[in-house]
Amino acid sequence: MTDATDAVTTPTPRRKPKPEITTIRGRPLKPSTLMMGHGYDPALSEGSLKAPIFLTSTFAFENAAAGKRHFEGITGKRPGGAEGLVYSRFNGPNQEILEDRLSIWDGAEDALSFSSGMTAITVMLLAYCSAGDVIVHSGPLYAATEGFVAKVLSKFGITYVDFPAGATREEMDTVLAKAKAQAEEHGGNVAMIYLESPANPTNALVDVEAMSAARDAAFGSDGPPIAIDNTFLGPLWQRPLDQGADIVVYSLTKYVGGHSDLVAGSIAGAKKWMDPVRALRNTMGGICDPNTAWMLLRSLETVELRMQRAGENAAKVCAFLRDHPKVERLGYLGFISDPRQQDIYNRHCLGAGSTFSLFIKGGEAEAFRFLDNMTIAKLAVSLGGTETLASLPAAMTHLSVPDERKAALGITDNLVRISIGIEDPDDLIADFDQALAKV
Ligand SMILES: *Cc1c(COP(=O)(O)O)cnc(C)c1O
Numbered sequence: 297m298t299d300a301t302d303a304v305t306t307p308t309p310r311r312k313p314k315p316e317i318t319t320i321r322g323r324p325l326k327p328s329t330l331m332m333g334h335g336y337d338p339a340l341s342e343g344s345l346k347a348p349i350f351l352t353s354t355f356a357f358e359n360a361a362a363g364k365r366h367f368e369g370i371t372g373k374r375p376g377g378a379e380g381l382v383y384s385r386f387n388g389p390n391q392e393i394l395e396d397r398l399s400i401w402d403g404a405e406d407a408l409s410f411s412s413g414m415t416a417i418t419v420m421l422l423a424y425c426s427a428g429d430v431i432v433h434s435g436p437l438y439a440a441t442e443g444f445v446a447k448v449l450s451k452f453g454i455t456y457v458d459f460p461a462g463a464t465r466e467e468m469d470t471v472l473a474k475a476k477a478q479a480e481e482h483g484g485n486v487a488m489i490y491l492e493s494p495a496n497p498t499n500a501l502v503d504v505e506a507m508s509a510a511r512d513a514a515f516g517s518d519g520p521p522i523a524i525d526n527t528f529l530g531p532l533w534q535r536p537l538d539q540g541a542d543i544v545v546y547s548l549t550k551y552v553g554g555h556s557d558l559v560a561g562s563i564a565g566a567k568k569w570m571d572p573v574r575a576l577r578n579t580m581g582g583i584c585d586p587n588t589a590w591m592l593l594r595s596l597e598t599v600e601l602r603m604q605r606a607g608e609n610a611a612k613v614c615a616f617l618r619d620h621p622k623v624e625r626l627g628y629l630g631f632i633s634d635p636r637q638q639d640i641y642n643r644h645c646l647g648a649g650s651t652f653s654l655f656i657k658g659g660e661a662e663a664f665r666f667l668d669n670m671t672i673a674k675l676a677v678s679l680g681g682t683e684t685l686a687s688l689p690a691a692m693t694h695l696s697v698p699d700e701r702k703a704a705l706g707i708t709d710n711l712v713r714i715s716i717g718i719e720d721p722d723d724l725i726a727d728f729d730q731a732l733a734k735v
Pocket residue numbers: 412413414415438492496525527528546547548549550559560561
């Protein structure tokens with residue numbers, strides 16, 4: 297054996313101790329506990345209790361053999377990513393700590409961080425799809441995701457088949473059969489099943505368990521991965537990997553970041569599903585920057601507290617709005633009327649979240665009056681922040697969606713989307729009450 301080969305099998309010390317303590321007397325520690333220290337050893341950074349921000353473009357190798365070994369991980373010669381730190385387009389301490397902590401929330405083996413939710417989604421889709429392939433996706437999707445699949449991937453000969461979020465197992469079987477036939481016709485494969493649940497802005501839930509079973513029935517054990525955008529309920533209120541999804545996708549800009557002060561994204565799942573995406577991220581860039589990763593580490597320390605409070609606030613506000621004379625109805629997961637949706641909710645969700653649709657009696661004019669009279673709630677798109685936000689999807693985020701599709705998806709001119717924050721709930725109710733009185 298030469299020295300170089302020898303080095304390949306000799307692990308170098310990492311920036312963090314392995315294995316880490318994740319149980320006490322056999323009892324697994326909860327995510328909220330692990331958020332304070334997991335993946336970081338102060339002894340390796342001058343005792344700094346909090347991780348410093350590593351503003352560097354590149355990392356010095358301990359020796360040449362280590363440099364070679366690390367590049368074997370970067371280039372995919374060995375799966376699982378680099379063993380050490382190399383270059384900031386590939387990895388960095390802040391990003392690695394963030395990825396370790398994100399994995400914990402979803403019970404995932406591995407995670408990857410990105411500069412935005414859309415970077416996470418687009419790099420993942422590109423990593424899995426080749427010319428001739430077909431994507432199966434639920435609808436509606438976040439508008440930019442839907443646009444990327446329909447308008448950008450189509451340029452590379454990648455097509456899609458979509459189905460409504462609330463579809464039954466039988467409908468899923470039909471859609472998968474159609475996608476298989478389409479892939480055969482185009483000389484490709486069904487490359488990915490991409491879900492978003494609850495869907496934006498309708499809050500329609502997808503039956504992930506049914507899709508996982510349908511996928512296994514249609515493709516056997518080596519079927520396409522199921523990815524799911526879990527931005528609306530994750531990581532606290534929905535754990536899709538437990539229902540048979542393979543990859544969870546996040547816009548960390550929303551609940552995880554939680555303060556409306558950053559843009560970032562992530563995916564998480566088994567290493568085998570992360571590896572192709574990591575390889576393409578290494579090539580394309582798009583990794584989260586160290587400052588933003590550091591901000592997210594701080595956000596993760598309070599994500600459970602913030603989401604709990606926002607969820608409780610939303611329940612109180614929705615209880616007030618439910619019977620209000622100016623309100624036509626609510627699209628809130630705490631008050632589901634459809635039995636099929638209720639069944640999916642009971643099997644998949646641990647809470648109703650804090651983002652919902654408020655249908656004001658009337659049309660756009662009434663919705664505008666309501667929005668223009670809110671005082672605590674800010675008139676802005678986005679969601680999941682500490683502050684309450686309100687917007688009108690038909691006139692804003694979904695303005696470009698054709699009228700027929702808007703009608704089919706139930707995106708009406710009186711649908712106000714609300715994201716409840718962590719303010720005092722009685723103040724929020726008073727604000728909704730006075731704004732509705734002006735409608
Ligand atoms: C915001 C959002 C995205 C896109 O995330 P960015 O961080 O803005 O790129 C994707 N999916 C859902 C459900 C979102 O709400």
